[in-house]
Amino acid sequence: MRIxxxxxxxxxxxxxxxxxxxxxxxNLAILVGIAIFGFNFGVDFAGGTVVELxxxxxxxxxxxxxxxxxxxxxxxxxxxxxxSTENSYLLRLGGVTxxxxxxxxxxxxxxxxxxxxxxVHTDVQNGLINFRSAQKIDPQKVRDAITASGxxxxxxxxxxxxxxxxxDYQVVASGMADKITAAMGKGLQQPDFQVRRVDYxxxxxxxxxxxxGIAALLYAMLAILVYVAFRFDFKFGPGALVAMVHDVxxxxxxxxxxxxEFNLTSIAVLLTIxxxxxxxxxxxxxxxxxxxxxxKGKPLPEIINIAVNDTLSRxxxxxxxxxxxxxxxxxFGVGEIWDFAMAMxxxxxxxxxxxxYIASPLTIWLDERAARKKAAGSAMKVRAA
Amino acid sequence: xxxxxxxxxVVIIAVTLGSIWYLIPTYYSFFVLPKGQRNDLKLxxxxxxxxxxxxxxxxxxxxxxxxxxxxxMRVDTQTALQKRVERRGLQxxxxxxxxxxxxxxYTTDPNKLQLTLKAPDAATLDKVxxxxxxxxxxxxxxxxxxxxxxxxxxTQVSRxxxxxxxxxxxxxxxRIDKWGVAEVDVRKMGTDSIQISxxxxxxxxxxxxxxxxxxxxxxxxxxxxxxxxxxxxxKHPPPPDSGIRLVRPNGYDQLEGKDREALLAFARQxxxxxxxVLLQCVTTQAQKGTCDSYLAFLVDRQVPLTGExxxxxxxxxxxxxxxxxxxxxxxxxxGIEFAKLTGDNVGxxxxxxxxxxxxxxxxxxxxxxxxxxxxxxxxxxxKTDEQMLQEALNLVLVLRAGALPAPVTTGEIRQxxxxxxxxxxxxxxxxxxVGLGLVVAFMxxxxxxxxxxADVALILNGLLILAGLALFNATLTxxxxxxxxxxxxxxxxxxxxxxxxxxxxxDAGKSARAAVDxxxxxxxxxxxxxxxxxxxxxxxxxxxxxxxxxxxATSLIIGLVxxxxxxxxxTRAITTYFVHGRGAQTVSV
Numbered sequence: 004m005r006i007x008x009x010x011x012x013x014x015x016x017x018x019x020x021x022x023x024x025x026x027x028x029x030n031l032a033i034l035v036g037i038a039i040f041g042f043n044f045g046v047d048f049a050g051g052t053v054v055e056l057x058x059x060x061x062x063x064x065x066x067x068x069x070x071x072x073x074x075x076x077x078x079x080x081x082x083x084x085x086x087s088t089e090n091s092y093l094l095r096l097g098g099v100t101x102x103x104x105x106x107x108x109x110x111x112x113x114x115x116x117x118x119x120x121x122x123v124h125t126d127v128q129n130g131l132i133n134f135r136s137a138q139k140i141d142p143q144k145v146r147d148a149i150t151a152s153g154x155x156x157x158x159x160x161x162x163x164x165x166x167x168x169x170x171d172y173q174v175v176a177s178g179m180a181d182k183i184t185a186a187m188g189k190g191l192q193q194p195d196f197q198v199r200r201v202d203y204x205x206x207x208x209x210x211x212x213x214x215x216g217i218a219a220l221l222y223a224m225l226a227i228l229v230y231v232a233f234r235f236d237f238k239f240g241p242g243a244l245v246a247m248v249h250d251v252x253x254x255x256x257x258x259x260x261x262x263x264e265f266n267l268t269s270i271a272v273l274l275t276i277x278x279x280x281x282x283x284x285x286x287x288x289x290x291x292x293x294x295x296x297x298x299k300g301k302p303l304p305e306i307i308n309i310a311v312n313d314t315l316s317r318x319x320x321x322x323x324x325x326x327x328x329x330x331x332x333x334x335f336g337v338g339e340i341w342d343f344a345m346a347m348x349x350x351x352x353x354x355x356x357x358x359x360y361i362a363s364p365l366t367i368w369l370d371e372r373a374a375r376k377k378a379a380g381s382a383m384k385v386r387a388a
Numbered sequence: 389x390x391x392x393x394x395x396x397x398v399v400i401i402a403v404t405l406g407s408i409w410y411l412i413p414t415y416y417s418f419f420v421l422p423k424g425q426r427n428d429l430k431l432x433x434x435x436x437x438x439x440x441x442x443x444x445x446x447x448x449x450x451x452x453x454x455x456x457x458x459x460x461m462r463v464d465t466q467t468a469l470q471k472r473v474e475r476r477g478l479q480x481x482x483x484x485x486x487x488x489x490x491x492x493x494y495t496t497d498p499n500k501l502q503l504t505l506k507a508p509d510a511a512t513l514d515k516v517x518x519x520x521x522x523x524x525x526x527x528x529x530x531x532x533x534x535x536x537x538x539x540x541x542x543t544q545v546s547r548x549x550x551x552x553x554x555x556x557x558x559x560x561x562x563r564i565d566k567w568g569v570a571e572v573d574v575r576k577m578g579t580d581s582i583q584i585s586x587x588x589x590x591x592x593x594x595x596x597x598x599x600x601x602x603x604x605x606x607x608x609x610x611x612x613x614x615x616x617x618x619x620x621x622x623k624h625p626p627p628p629d630s631g632i633r634l635v636r637p638n639g640y641d642q643l644e645g646k647d648r649e650a651l652l653a654f655a656r657q658x659x660x661x662x663x664x665v666l667l668q669c670v671t672t673q674a675q676k677g678t679c680d681s682y683l684a685f686l687v688d689r690q691v692p693l694t695g696e697x698x699x700x701x702x703x704x705x706x707x708x709x710x711x712x713x714x715x716x717x718x719x720x721x722x723g724i725e726f727a728k729l730t731g732d733n734v735g736x737x738x739x740x741x742x743x744x745x746x747x748x749x750x751x752x753x754x755x756x757x758x759x760x761x762x763x764x765x766x767x768x769x770x771k772t773d774e775q776m777l778q779e780a781l782n783l784v785l786v787l788r789a790g791a792l793p794a795p796v797t798t799g800e801i802r803q804x805x806x807x808x809x810x811x812x813x814x815x816x817x818x819x820x821x822v823g824l825g826l827v828v829a830f831m832x833x834x835x836x837x838x839x840x841x842a843d844v845a846l847i848l849n850g851l852l853i854l855a856g857l858a859l860f861n862a863t864l865t866x867x868x869x870x871x872x873x874x875x876x877x878x879x880x881x882x883x884x885x886x887x888x889x890x891x892x893x894x895d896a897g898k899s900a901r902a903a904v905d906x907x908x909x910x911x912x913x914x915x916x917x918x919x920x921x922x923x924x925x926x927x928x929x930x931x932x933x934x935x936x937x938x939x940x941a942t943s944l945i946i947g948l949v950x951x952x953x954x955x956x957x958x959t960r961a962i963t964t965y966f967v968h969g970r971g972a973q974t975v976s977v
Contacts, residue, residue, distance in 0.1 A: 208799045
């Protein structure tokens with residue numbers, strides 16, 4: 004059985020200019036879009052709290068949201084996962100602790116109302132309030148006062164007597180997850196849901212994770228580029244690099260447009276796409292190199308056309324088969340895994356396109372430039388002589 | 389076959405059998421053990437046949453697949469540093485007063501870790517600066533007419549951070565050890581964070597216990613006159629395979645055992661109501677966090693003194709005996725109580741108990757009146773200086789944990805319920821199977837016999853990945869399954885490349901034999917380059933990634949290596965067997 008019955012002879016190189024133009028416009032649009040709208044960063048990077056709840060009866064996203072609103076949780080985002088019969092929802096809140104810029108103000112007021120309080124230091128990022136009291140103070144009293152002001156308290160720690168006199172204490176605010184589950188179960192004798200997953204990432208950790216992820220992506224591209232330059236001619240390098248960047252940008256575009264969460268798994272997808280894209284490109288490069296040796300003297304554009312056409316059925320088959328292996332994930336995957344499979348699928352499509360229409364034509368361009376330079380160089384030599 | 393291909397076949401068969409052998413512990417842990425005890429390595433080891441690989445080589449499920457808690461704790465070194473700056477301020481003012489420099493006051497800036505000394509006039513301030521020349525943990529920032537500002541040095545800050553994080557790790561390890569959870573992973577992350585994985589744990593309350601205040605430090609008296617343990621051994625001899633035995637390393641009766649729970653259960657039978665049995669973790673190596681055996685102590689239930697009264701702890705080396713010493717000092721009230729406690733119990737042993745674990749039990753030699761105690765770590769036989777220093781350092785950390793709080797907060801929690809975990813395993817394996825099935829069916833239809841050969845390689849590839857994960861003690865996570873599926877796609881790609889190449893050669897009019905040989909030879913470098921580039925991405929993921937990403941990278945890397953083997957070595961051997969060995973004139977692609 005064959006998908007391509009006869010040898011194809013499509014003029015890929017002839018269409019390189021419109022292809023490059025469309026790709027450049029799309030890439031630019033995506034980059035501008037990222038600059039303006041940004042990604043929908045998941046908790047991995049943005050920090051925040053995600054709680055996955057599975058209700059034991061049918062419930063709509065609107066009803067879940069209404070419950071949250073009723074408990075005065077206004078900025079919670081509700082997202083259904085899986086099919087509607089699963090009654091599973093992801094609830095996401097920006098903060099990680101109940102101490103926010105706003106609630107800190109009321110909490111501080113409640114604290115100072117206790118009297119004899121000094122040296123107050125609040126750390127909203129970590130949900131901590133440190134303070135000094137003139138006398139020993141009952142931690143329960145502090146807890147009650149702050150809880151009444153609207154900030155849940157996990158613990159009040161006595162840090163011991165300060166050297167300069169007075170007692171030091173630390174208030175640790177409760178996490179947002181507690182607040183979400185409490186809000187959802189409000190007014191019910193028995194919660195009608197099960198907490199299936201809690202993800203909670205502090206802002207510092209989030210930044211660290213993001214920087215590491217981006218660094219990984221850049222290192223990988225660089226390492227691959229070095230490998231290509233080493234294994235092939237240097238003029239193949241830039242084409243491979245541009246194709247990789249193109250694919251990464253296009254898949255980022257998927258995250259941008261679909262507003263799907265951009266998280267650690269997305270970085271993994273981008274990295275795999277980088278590997279996959281170069282994989283595809285290399286197969287064609289390999290062929291170009293082989294044909295160059297066979298048809299010495301033939302112009303490069305023609306050689307590339309032959310190489311791309313010869314490998315076309317392989318290119319289509321490989322992409323098709325890899326896409327086929329993702330079908331299972333697309334059917335049975337939920338949440339993060341579905342996103343993974345979808346982004347991978349898009350990556351495979353653009354990766355195939357870019358190795359044919361971007362990586363190879365760029366090689367021609369570099370080759371022509373080198374030829375012109377060489378010509379100009381010899382012309383100068385002639386003049387000097 | 390024949391013609392020098394024997395070596396290749398031997399390798400293929402050895403690798404296949406080896407993979408199956410390596411998957412035996414995994415098979416037992418999933419299909420023989422009851423589900424709830426899947427993580428019980430001891431039970432698994434006892435069920436495994438003698439010739440099988442060790443139980444630790446089973447395929448681990450990640451937290452996302454079996455449920456559990458992953459968290460990152462941040463040690464709040466900032467608060468502790470602020471307190472340190474303040475303490476230093478007071479010390480300096482007191483010191484200056486001793487040097488007859490009066491009227492100096494101090495203020496601190498908690499955010500910048502700065503200390504400002506204010507003097508009544510410039511002349512006094514000059515004297516202050518001169519006095520503080522040898523004062524090496526701060527550096528001068530600025531000087532105004534009547535005040536001078538110092539800043540805590542960066543080297544001090546980072547040293548302090550390291551100490552605080554080590555201390556917190558020690559406490560967390562001890563607390564987890566108390567629960568007896570298998571497969572706990574506690575490690576340092578970055579400068580001030582600790583990463584903890586608790587597979588199978590569902591109770592976030594327990595997790596909270598880890599970040600509860602500071603370690604609970606107690607001083608309790610050891611009951612060294614009571615023959616309780618020897619009577620117990622006589623009355624209810626423990627089963628011989630339990631390894632519990634009576635020992636007297638410190639001159640009084642104690643029990644020793646390898647299994648914490650079994651020892652506790654045995655030793656606590658019929659304990660007098662005013663006594664309690666506590667355990668000490670005995671390690672022969674300096675490696676932290678693992679106990680070689682446990683030693684049981686019989687101690688008073690009453691707690692005469694707790695770590696709340698402890699002010700500081702430090703270690704030094706004795707000038708005379710060259711032994712390491714740990715020095716403690718109590719606050720005023722604690723000092724009075726300590727004097728009474730030691731005065732009443734001269735000659736007895738005092739257990740230093742941290743979170744219900746005995747840390748050490750020194751002998752009280754005399755009444756200690758001034759609230760300053762010294763614990764001498766006698767030079768035991770066979771211990772090097774290095775080990776003794778480590779022991780002293782550990783004890784100091786332990787004691788300080790009760791005295792010097794560097795509060796711990798949660799930076800990250802990921803908790804997956806067991807029900808979700810089961811569902812993910814089901815869906816993940818289903819997805820992988822469907823992906824595999826589709827690919828296998830396609831290859832068989834599209835390339836006929838060569839496709840079937842590729843399918844054999846593909847299934848072997850799946851087997852190799854699982855065995856590879858088991859061999860390297862890797863953990864299978866949901867992203868790992870995704871990586872698994874993806875490598876199957878890449879493995880097929882290699883076979884597609886080869887088969888397309890063979891077809892081309894056939895189209896060019898070559899014989900079956902030549903077509904196969906050249907097809908493989910020409911495709912080799914393409915496949916190699918394609919795999920190596922993806923491997924580069926995989927290794928970079930592995931080295932820079934965290935948590936789920938690492939799981940993905942691990943299965944990707946193992947999968948790529950397996951794919952190189954199956955597509956280049958295995959399929960070639962099989963195809964060559966049909967074409968060369970059987971002398972086939974056609975090849976079915």
